[in-house]
Amino acid sequence: MSSMPKEIEIVSIGNELLIGKTLNTNAQWLAKRATSLGLPVRRVTVIGDDVEEIAKTIQEAVHRNPAFIITTGGLGPTFDDKALEGIAQALHSKLTINEEALRMVEEKYVKYAEERGQAKIELTPPRIKMAKLPAEAKPLPNPVGTAPGVAVKEDDVTVFALPGVPSEMKSIFDTSLLPVLKAAAGDQTFFETSLYVTGIMESEMAPTIDKVMHDNPHTYVKSHPIGAEKKPSLELHISTTTEDIEVAKRRVGKTLIQLEELIREKGGKTQISKKERLSTQLE
Amino acid sequence: MSSMPKEIEIVSIGNELLIGKTLNTNAQWLAKRATSLGLPVRRVTVIGDDVEEIAKTIQEAVHRNPAFIITTGGLGPTFDDKALEGIAQALHSKLTINEEALRMVEEKYVKYAEERGQAKIELTPPRIKMAKLPAEAKPLPNPVGTAPGVAVKEDDVTVFALPGVPSEMKSIFDTSLLPVLKAAAGDQTFFETSLYVTGIMESEMAPTIDKVMHDNPHTYVKSHPIGAEKKPSLELHISTTTEDIEVAKRRVGKTLIQLEELIREKGGKTQISKKERLSTQLE
Numbered sequence: 001m002s003s004m005p006k007e008i009e010i011v012s013i014g015n016e017l018l019i020g021k022t023l024n025t026n027a028q029w030l031a032k033r034a035t036s037l038g039l040p041v042r043r044v045t046v047i048g049d050d051v052e053e054i055a056k057t058i059q060e061a062v063h064r065n066p067a068f069i070i071t072t073g074g075l076g077p078t079f080d081d082k083a084l085e086g087i088a089q090a091l092h093s094k095l096t097i098n099e100e101a102l103r104m105v106e107e108k109y110v111k112y113a114e115e116r117g118q119a120k121i122e123l124t125p126p127r128i129k130m131a132k133l134p135a136e137a138k139p140l141p142n143p144v145g146t147a148p149g150v151a152v153k154e155d156d157v158t159v160f161a162l163p164g165v166p167s168e169m170k171s172i173f174d175t176s177l178l179p180v181l182k183a184a185a186g187d188q189t190f191f192e193t194s195l196y197v198t199g200i201m202e203s204e205m206a207p208t209i210d211k212v213m214h215d216n217p218h219t220y221v222k223s224h225p226i227g228a229e230k231k232p233s234l235e236l237h238i239s240t241t242t243e244d245i246e247v248a249k250r251r252v253g254k255t256l257i258q259l260e261e262l263i264r265e266k267g268g269k270t271q272i273s274k275k276e277r278l279s280t281q282l283e
Numbered sequence: 284m285s286s287m288p289k290e291i292e293i294v295s296i297g298n299e300l301l302i303g304k305t306l307n308t309n310a311q312w313l314a315k316r317a318t319s320l321g322l323p324v325r326r327v328t329v330i331g332d333d334v335e336e337i338a339k340t341i342q343e344a345v346h347r348n349p350a351f352i353i354t355t356g357g358l359g360p361t362f363d364d365k366a367l368e369g370i371a372q373a374l375h376s377k378l379t380i381n382e383e384a385l386r387m388v389e390e391k392y393v394k395y396a397e398e399r400g401q402a403k404i405e406l407t408p409p410r411i412k413m414a415k416l417p418a419e420a421k422p423l424p425n426p427v428g429t430a431p432g433v434a435v436k437e438d439d440v441t442v443f444a445l446p447g448v449p450s451e452m453k454s455i456f457d458t459s460l461l462p463v464l465k466a467a468a469g470d471q472t473f474f475e476t477s478l479y480v481t482g483i484m485e486s487e488m489a490p491t492i493d494k495v496m497h498d499n500p501h502t503y504v505k506s507h508p509i510g511a512e513k514k515p516s517l518e519l520h521i522s523t524t525t526e527d528i529e530v531a532k533r534r535v536g537k538t539l540i541q542l543e544e545l546i547r548e549k550g551g552k553t554q555i556s557k558k559e560r561l562s563t564q565l566e
Contacts, residue, residue: 016505019314019315019318020314023311025306035303040302042301043329043330044329045329047326076485077485079489080506124487202360206360213362222298222299
């Protein structure tokens with residue numbers, strides 16, 4: 001039986017994003033992965049390193065009742081790493097030293113000391129800070145960095161807190177989040193491809209897209225202008241989410257054929273993208 | 284006299300952003316420009332092509348009372364271009380044909396027809412759609428594309444709606460938004476530079492950053508790890524916003540000197556970035 005796909009919200013934390021210093025590639029990477037798994041992303045919110053702002057944003061997201069909220073950034077040792085403080089405040093919890101997290105952090109510094117030929121690297125307060133988690137939270141091992149990721153449940157919503165450093169974020173995602181998200185998605189599959197169109201203005205395509213979407217209610221067609229209206233070149237992105245990959249391919253195929261026919265009737269030229277994306281083809 | 288800088292919120296509209304197909308370079312570009320003008324961006328919200336979702340997001344943003352809300356995406360001729368419908372709903376307004384906007388759209392198609400050697404390009408409903416604005420709104424000329432931008436006021440908040448195509452977004456920003464934002468910012472100036480540090484772990488830098496920020500309450504220092512903790516390399520980003528550029532430079536300079544001293548005491552090496560950014564140096 002078909003069911004509504006479970007939704008994801010992404011919360012990107014960091015002043016560097018709000019001043020335009022850093023491009024939010026983390027959100028795109030997460031959105032692509034979640035979508036490929038059949039879990040649609042409903043919203044991405046980018047906020048600064050501010051406890052109140054983080055707490056408010058998490059609370060707002062929890063109220064929209066997604067299955068998962070994934071935060072990135074703010075897990076490190078410095079004063080401005082405030083993700084966990086904000087999450088704890090949102091969930092009316094307190095930060096306390098999590099013994100499992102402390103062991104993870106400690107093991108890292110033992111290893112770093114060995115590698116650097118030092119006798120010992122002290123567990124100073126900034127280092128212990130990375131093991132201070134909301135009371136009910138579970139730490140997630142960080143295979144490539146120091147700060148553990150964090151998972152904490154609030155009612156039906158699971159909040160995952162990941163570091164902002166892309167390699168660490170991706171590594172924790174693949175190790176700890178992927179199995180959970182796959183299980184939650186069940187057999188949902190996202191399938192997409194693109195049709196490139198030249199010789200027709202986007203404004204001329206509009207009624208055609210309307211018709212094709214009406215005739216194919218389970219596929220979504222979105223036009224992206226590549227050139228300007230006067231020298232038109234369009235990408236038509238066609239996608240569907242379903243539980244059966246063969247159904248997905250049939251749906252997208254049928255939509256493609258109808259689009260191509262109608263476009264040719266209007267005197268346009270088409271080219272099908274060689275790229276298709278499936279839940280099983282995670283980059 | 285010093286005053287709180289006016290804030291900006293960015294709302295990025297488009298399913299392509301939520302499925303990870305498109306990287307949100309528009310938000311970064313706008314964030315960089317706004318910050319450079321001395322207008323801090325408080326939040327970026329990314330949502331899909333859904334009228335209810337757009338309306339709700341705009342209402343939430345209006346309630347946080349920024350000076351400006353800038354939306355990108357959803358202004359084109361197709362069914363899924365829903366920005367103005369969402370904004371109208373948020374502001375309890377209705378979409379009606381705006382005569383000035385209709386003239387702008389019409390002129391474009393007269394020009395396109397000439398350029399393509401056609402007698403006439405009809406103003407079909409999808410084309411007229413681009414001239415349907417919230418009742419109190421003003422159209423903003425689009426120098427490089429077809430759909431006009433839109434400006435509409437709600438209480439003390441001005442909402443600017445820009446297209447999602449980057450060249451059109453940038454062009455309308457420079458033509459119509461820049462003068463308004465500059466006037467609103469007054470003499471606010473954002474000044475930033477970076478200090479690169481090697482040989483010290485981020486967790487070891489944490490107390491140093493705390494001390495320097497305590498001694499320099501008007502500058503903001505944020506550490507960005509470049510390497511991993513075990514082979515540490517850090518970027519310390521130092522920034523300030525003020526009304527006097529000489530004050531800004533003095534503040535950042537003083538912070539830099541103290542940071543370099545303390546880092547050298549700890550055995551670390553530093554290198555100052557050659558890039559500084561000022562409100563007067565818009566890229």
